[in-house]
Amino acid sequence: MQLNLRSMWRLAAAAMVLPVAFAAQAQGDYPSRPVQVVVAYPAGGGTDTLARLITIELTKSLGQSFVVVNRPGASGLIGTSSVARAAPDGYTLLLDTGNVTLRPAIEPGTSFQPKDFAPVALLTESPVALAVTAALPVNSVAELVAYSRAHPGKVNYASTGPGSPQNLVGELMKKQAGVDWVQVPYQGGAPALNDLNAGRVQVMFSNPVPLMPYVATHRLKVLAVTSRERLPALDSVPTMAEAGQRDFVIGFWNGVLAPAGTPAPIVGKVGDALLKAVALPHVREALVRQGSVLTPLGPEPFAKYMSEDSARWERVAKAINYKPAQ
Numbered sequence: 001m002q003l004n005l006r007s008m009w010r011l012a013a014a015a016m017v018l019p020v021a022f023a024a025q026a027q028g029d030y031p032s033r034p035v036q037v038v039v040a041y042p043a044g045g046g047t048d049t050l051a052r053l054i055t056i057e058l059t060k061s062l063g064q065s066f067v068v069v070n071r072p073g074a075s076g077l078i079g080t081s082s083v084a085r086a087a088p089d090g091y092t093l094l095l096d097t098g099n100v101t102l103r104p105a106i107e108p109g110t111s112f113q114p115k116d117f118a119p120v121a122l123l124t125e126s127p128v129a130l131a132v133t134a135a136l137p138v139n140s141v142a143e144l145v146a147y148s149r150a151h152p153g154k155v156n157y158a159s160t161g162p163g164s165p166q167n168l169v170g171e172l173m174k175k176q177a178g179v180d181w182v183q184v185p186y187q188g189g190a191p192a193l194n195d196l197n198a199g200r201v202q203v204m205f206s207n208p209v210p211l212m213p214y215v216a217t218h219r220l221k222v223l224a225v226t227s228r229e230r231l232p233a234l235d236s237v238p239t240m241a242e243a244g245q246r247d248f249v250i251g252f253w254n255g256v257l258a259p260a261g262t263p264a265p266i267v268g269k270v271g272d273a274l275l276k277a278v279a280l281p282h283v284r285e286a287l288v289r290q291g292s293v294l295t296p297l298g299p300e301p302f303a304k305y306m307s308e309d310s311a312r313w314e315r316v317a318k319a320i321n322y323k324p325a326q
Contacts, residue, residue, distance in 0.1 A: 030090055030266050031064040037093045037256070040079025041160065042072045045189035046126065046207035046290075050254055051095045053286060054123070057277035058270070072188045075161030077103065077111065084112040088261035090270065093120065097207075097252050098165065098313075101306050105313040106163055107324045114306055118262045121274040122255040122297035122305055124287055127227030128169055129208040129234070131220050133199045141223050141243035144203070148179035156182040157203040158192035163324065165252055166192075168313070169205040169226070171320045176245060196220065207252055208234060208291025226250045233291040250316070253295070253309065255302060271298050 035058075039051045048070065055066040071079030076099040086092035094100075100117055103110045130141065136155075138144040148155045159166035167183060174181050184201050186192035189210060196204045197219050208231065214220040215234075224243040225231055240248035256274055258267055275296045277283055287294060297305060316322075 034065040035091050036069045038069050038079050038083050039095050040076035042188035042190045043070050046209035047097050054277050061273045075164040081111045084116040086259045088259040090266035094257045101309040102313045105310045106317040116260050117257040118260050118267050119299050119302035120256040120267050121271040122302040123278050124254045124292040125251045125295045126207040126292050127225045127251045128205045129222045130224045131204050131211050131222050134219050135199045136202050145177045152180040156184045156201050158201040159185050161185045166205045175320050231291050
């Protein structure tokens with residue numbers, strides 16, 4: 001059978017249009033199967049708590065299961081790297097705490113860079129709470145500094161590993177306050193908090209969320225928060241500035257990212273659903289009660305926010321003369 005030139009052009013045009021049509025239909029049908037939301041830390045920590053709260057709402061609004069998958073290890077590198085390498089189809093997302101901007105800023109050879117991710121939505125900021133075990137005989141930052149100076153090398157602080165936010169904030173406190181603390185690294189916030197509660201470590205800089213139950217039962221003491229203003233959930237706790245530590249405004253953030261190259265319609269669909277979720281009264285109340293500050297941003301402003309955050313961590317690393325482990 002012979003084809004005339006016009007028929008050949010029609011077939012060629014159809015061949016070009018069909019893949020685009022199928023791709024558009026696939027995006028329009030998204031999500032058509034369960035979506036994994038990776039948390040790069042163990043279950044039970046503050047990030048995990050937030051992930052489970054928002055995945056419930058995403059499941060309701062988008063009609064498919066959004067499932068939390070915990071992939072802890074290496075200060076969040078394992079889980080974060082797995083999402084950077086995932087297919088950019090919207091079925092693997094990351095709920096990040098700022099690792100995507102922090103690690104490349106302090107360790108240029110990190111296995112991922114911010115460009116490996118598509119910002120979907122910024123949800124919250126979490127000022128850091130300075131917590132101590134109840135057994136430590138201090139009730140203020142000034143008393144903690146005095147005690148630490150009187151016992152050099154005897155006070156330790158928990159982190160989620162070298163180069164983690166807790167490590168950097170702990171080292172910044174050491175330098176600024178002139179104290180000699182020892183870092184004790186853990187694979188995630190939950191095991192670190194367990195040891196803080198048990199008194200096996202004395203100090204921890206943490207998202208306030210997982211601290212609340214222990215503060216309520218007087219097993220932990222929160223001495224200060226690193227926000228510019230006091231938190232509604234901890235309104236009796238001073239800021240670091242009020243406690244005598246100037247220029248100590250630092251916080252973590254929680255946002256959802258997709259692998260770079262994820263289609264913009266999918267990013268937009270998930271982003272819209274996330275922003276609607278954190279606007280729900282019961283979700284807002286839960287987040288505020290747990291110490292989070294709602295800072296909802298869509299993809300473009302979130303991308304700018306991430307760029308500014310990278311620069312901030314570069315300044316912190318320079319201030320403490322941070323050197324990556326060899």
